[in-house]
Amino acid sequence: MSTAAHAVALPDQLSTPILDSESHYLLLSISSHGGYAYVSMATLAASGDFRAAEAAREMAWEQLHSGPWHSVLPVWRDAYSMACLYVAKFHYRNGEFKDALRVLDMGFIMGGMLLRKDLVSAIQIISAKARENDVQTHGFEKSEHKLVREAEFQKSEVFRFLPAKSLSSKIVVKRSALSLETFLREHFLCGCPVILSDYMTHWPARTKWNDMDYLIKVAGDRTVPVEVGKNYLCRDWKQELITFSQFLERIQSNSSSDVPTYLAQHPLFDQINELRNDICIPDYCFVGGGELRSVNAWFGPAGTVTPLHRDPHHNILAQVVGKKYIRLYPASLSGELHPYSETMLCNSSQVDLDNIDEREFSNACDLEFMDCILEEGEMMYIPPKWWHYVRSLTTSFSVSFWWSEQGS
């Protein structure tokens, strides 16, 4: 069948119903916070001035970088999304689909929630079109280009990188075909970690995500935030915004001496619908009657480390591609694990498992823990507030599902 038969019919204008109904109130609110210059540029942008749209976007961008992220007024985040939508409308009209996608992704990542639905629906329309153009120009023949190759992993080698005493004591229990009732009784209510095997076999992601061509096809042109550096507690750690294709190139060329690039704790599945359709929310996440709080991607080369930290939610970490080493300490050991005192880092431990300072944390080496290698296709339940340290042993793509209990 010819590609033309599938051509995605595009509307002439990018429709933005929420922007259309909310822009008046949003501009009033921005004025009340002193953003008069922004308001006059956004008003010109709405009536068709591209340069004014770009200027408004820059003004909002400056506001987003005027201080620590938590102190940025939410109205400026919405102002940023608004300007991104105006800029994207121009690119769209000119058939510049990749430029439009880049701007919309920036609005998604950095902007507020008010115009989120407009951004998402515009992204969906344009990414289908951009992909269709790519199919016509590149053909996307199947090349069986695997993200992780078998030879990438040698078990005897990994002990060189793992923290002392790894895999020598208590291994996390592994269960298959665990009923929701047993999960509730034996793990959720008593706060006991477990590895759930055989639960993800039906996920399209299990076959699709190990295929580089597929990932490039559905996400290559999309902009994503990545972390660069040993880990977020190190001084030289930074964040960058790059395209998914650039990220995949970095992963493929990563050698053990390189500083890893990690796409970590990012709501990639809210942003990229095609990847969202490849996963399923595990039924276990509905145990407890609470709410799903966030679904995040963790994608990076061998050697990425998430240092020892704890989260307030129930967590299922699903290992879709590759392998990870995970070490867990119970919530009751918080005192011995010396959380940082600064508010921003109080969920992280000062004990660096890769290099324990035994003079400062003399008993850290003797604390009891459980650990395991989480294999491709397995999920781990991590109860709330349990401390966890995670190291990728191969290129690895995982998804975390955080949920809360009823009333919490």
Ligand SMILES: O=C(O)CCC(=O)C(=O)O
């Ligand atoms: O996979 C990782 O690197 C960390 C995952 C994690 O910390 C989490 O799911 O809460």
